[in-house]
Amino acid sequence: MPVEKSQRLLNLIIGLSSTRHRLTRDQIRDTIEGYEPLPHGASEEEVRKAEASFERMFERDKKELRDLGVPVETVEDPVHGDEIGYRIRPAEAAMPALDLTAAELAVLGIATDYWRGAVLGSDATQAVMKLASSAEHGPRVELPFAALPAVATDAFATLVEAVADRQAVRFEYSSVSSGAGTRTVEPWRVVLRAGVAYVIGFDRDREAPRTFRVQRIGGPVTPVGPAVEEVPEEIPLGALAASADVRTARVALRPESGHALRRRGSAAGVDGGWDLYDVEYAHGDAVVAEVLALAGGARIVAPAELAQSVAKAATAALEVERG
Structure with a gap:
């Protein structure tokens, strides 16, 4: 099975950093996973082609490592000067300590x-x-979307990789307008809006650009081959640019909870031990998921249909837990 380029480069770094003296080209080709050793019993022509292929790959890898700042040294044999080897001094390749807040x-x-x-x-x-x-311990930091549930993370990651690799993908998708079905899409971009993930791309079945909510993808996202359509210079954001269908929910929050909702909303008073906030939303299920993720630290006051959705989802979760 072919080794991915990133894995081959990592193997090369490990090999050149672990050697006490150096590794020659022949040693690199024979010992570093990702390079093909010379085939046994090959003809002179096959050997020549294999050597040429290795030379091209190794030269590209060596240049890429140096461009990344990895100090690949060329070392000549003290006895046979024409036999060149390579190594990486671990002390010179080590990154400085990261001081993160x-x-x-x-x-x-x-x-x-x-x-x-x-x-x-x-x-x-x-x-x-x-x-x-x-890292040094410090006070807890609340982030705008830290309370959002990490739904469909597998799909999200696969879609990001498909965008980078220019791969078409297939997945099961459910929507109010078109129901459930299989979609084959060439993804152009994955975006986040108010904590909700979307993928924008070319829908092969409908032969037109479409936007899909990642949360509505069911099951795995499967790569199905290289993308064919060109990525437009300006990717259409559609309703994501400025949604006209924006509504307001009144949400009750316990003190020191729901910071993402507080930042997006506006204060609307208090109700006993709850702080009230009016929060605009375009997708009701996203607000429901966000409230559920706070595990009792939030509840929806209005509209009633959203409050009922939260109660229904929480009841279902309890039934599942009880078996």
Whole structure:
């Protein structure tokens, strides 16, 4: 199975940093995973092509590492000067210690949660844990969307990767207007609006640009091959640019909770031990999910249909927990 370029570069860094003296090109090709060793019993022509392919790949990788600031040294053999090797001095390649604030660590934590299902999800989680353990403790920092549930994170991560790799994807999608069905989309951009994730792209089935809410994607997002349509210079945001269908919900919040809702809303008085805020929204289910994520720290006063949705979802969750 072919090794991804990023993994091959990482293997090369580890190999050149671990050697006591140097690694020659032949040693790199034979020991670093990601490079193909010379085939056994190959003809002279096959050997020549394999060597040329390795040379091109290794030269590109070496240049990319140096462009990234990784000091790949060229080392000549003290006896045979024509036999060149390579190494990386670990002390010179080490990054300086990162001095992150509590707010910066919190942002990284939210980003890591969104990338939980991606290729580098486990590496991202470990990296944030290491950074957090070495940082100085400070006061807790509330972020605008820190209370939002991390829904559909696997889909979100796969879509971001598909945008970067120019891959078409297929997924199950449900909407009020068109119901449930399978969509094949060439994603152009993934955006966040008020804590809600959307993917904008070319819908192959409808042969037109469309916007999809990531929260309404059911099941896995599956890559189905390279994208064909060109990405437009100006990606149409449609209703995301300025939604005309904006309504207001009155939300009751416990003291020191619901900071995201407080920042988006306007104070509307108090009700016993609750602070009242009027919060504008375009999608009712997003507000419901946000209130549910606060686990009793918020409730919807009006409109009644949103309050009923919260009660219904909470009751269903309790029934599931009870089995």
